[in-house]
Amino acid sequence: MKPDKFKIPPTVMARQVGDELVILELSRGIYFGLDPVGARIWQLLAEHRSFEEICNAMVAEYDVRADVLAQDVSKLLATLSDKGLIEPADDGPKE
Amino acid sequence: MKLKLSEPTAQGRLDAPPYHAWTHADGAPFAEFHRYAQQYLIRFPDVADFEISCAEDEILCRPVPGSTNATLHHLFLNQVLPLALNRQGKLVLHASAVQVGDAAVAFAGVSGRGKSTLAASFATNGTGFLTDDALILEPASDTGYWIAPSHPSIRLWEDSHVNVLPEQVPAAPASDIGPKSRFLAGDAIAFCERSCRLKKVYFLGDGTAPTVSITPASHSESLLAWIRNAFLLDVAEPTTLAENFDRLWRLARDVDCYNLDYPRRFDALAAVRHAVGAHALQ
Numbered sequence: 001m002k003p004d005k006f007k008i009p010p011t012v013m014a015r016q017v018g019d020e021l022v023i024l025e026l027s028r029g030i031y032f033g034l035d036p037v038g039a040r041i042w043q044l045l046a047e048h049r050s051f052e053e054i055c056n057a058m059v060a061e062y063d064v065r066a067d068v069l070a071q072d073v074s075k076l077l078a079t080l081s082d083k084g085l086i087e088p089a090d091d092g093p094k095e
Numbered sequence: 096m097k098l099k100l101s102e103p104t105a106q107g108r109l110d111a112p113p114y115h116a117w118t119h120a121d122g123a124p125f126a127e128f129h130r131y132a133q134q135y136l137i138r139f140p141d142v143a144d145f146e147i148s149c150a151e152d153e154i155l156c157r158p159v160p161g162s163t164n165a166t167l168h169h170l171f172l173n174q175v176l177p178l179a180l181n182r183q184g185k186l187v188l189h190a191s192a193v194q195v196g197d198a199a200v201a202f203a204g205v206s207g208r209g210k211s212t213l214a215a216s217f218a219t220n221g222t223g224f225l226t227d228d229a230l231i232l233e234p235a236s237d238t239g240y241w242i243a244p245s246h247p248s249i250r251l252w253e254d255s256h257v258n259v260l261p262e263q264v265p266a267a268p269a270s271d272i273g274p275k276s277r278f279l280a281g282d283a284i285a286f287c288e289r290s291c292r293l294k295k296v297y298f299l300g301d302g303t304a305p306t307v308s309i310t311p312a313s314h315s316e317s318l319l320a321w322i323r324n325a326f327l328l329d330v331a332e333p334t335t336l337a338e339n340f341d342r343l344w345r346l347a348r349d350v351d352c353y354n355l356d357y358p359r360r361f362d363a364l365a366a367v368r369h370a371v372g373a374h375a376l377q
Binding site: 011013015017018020021022024026027029031033 | 313314315317318319322330331333336337340341344347348
């Protein structure tokens with residue numbers, strides 16, 4: 001089961017640098033950088049968009065196949081989640 | 096900020112484990128960090144304890160019997176003072192800086208990248224250095240930053256001082272920590288005694304470039320490089336981390352940063368000085 005929605009914990013802060021993003025996890029002092037595409041996904045996460053909403057928005061904005069995009073978004077969310085930079089929102093899991 | 100030396104005394108056992116530690120390559124602790132209500136204590140095992148008061152502008156050093164003054168002052172200048180200044184809200188970074196025209200440029204990088212050697216190369220060719228290792232930045236009232244001059248001395252590995260410094264420059268008394276020797280500024284090593292505006296920053300590469308190479312660093316590259324090269328006393332306190340992150344973010348946003356790499360040969364330093372001098376004045 002994958003969560004459909006994620007939230008950004010209060011211990012995480014992010015700053016835009018140019019068109020990229022640098023994220024700091026305060027409780028462990030972990031830093032993480034995102035390229036412009038990752039930064040856009042982060043922005044959508046911060047707007048409480050669901051996985052599907054994020055994918056739809058990205059497909060509309062970038063020249064990419066929907067299935068490839070979904071895989072890439074899924075991978076990034078898994079990485080961010082593993083690092084404790086995002087966590088499942090309380091809206092309930094999705095199969 | 097003043098250093099006050101107490102009588103030598105053995106290091107007692109501390110109640111709690113450190114919240115953070117720096118270790119040698121073999122895992123042995125080099126420095127252990129303890130936080131108390133009104134002060135921080137940095138313990139250098141078998142050498143000294145340094146107490147940084149949160150309220151007073153003074154650092155108390157309790158040396159272990161047998162520690163030399165050269166060692167204590169080395170630890171104070173190169174480790175403790177930069178951390179204490181960071182606690183006061185200042186930006187302190189692992190970087191050297193030299194005067195170029197009416198401003199200054201900084202060379203940032205982790206230990207071994209050649210910050211001090213490059214600064215010494217400029218300083219022995221008449222261009223004053225402001226710091227060899229701990230870059231102290233003050234935000235300007237308009238935009239940008241001022242570099243405050245640090246201690247007028249440069250610490251160099253033996254091969255660097257043999258190849259970069261004139262023969263007659265004497266080393267200051269050696270510390271018991273680390274293989275570097277300290278050389279005081281003077282006729283042979285030019286020092287810039289006044290604050291200068293920071294114009295550009297160069298992050299030093301790993302020396303794999305076949306010739307001198309200067310390329311722009313992106314904002315995110317710059318921020319992550321500053322994070323790696325910042326002195327931060329309290330790495331475990333979220334408020335301090337957040338404040339420091341914001342200061343570094345503004346620095347990366349407001350100052351032009353570049354990646355500088357060059358072959359790590361002493362005969363290449365003249366070309367590096369020439370390239371940096373021309374680039375900095377653009």
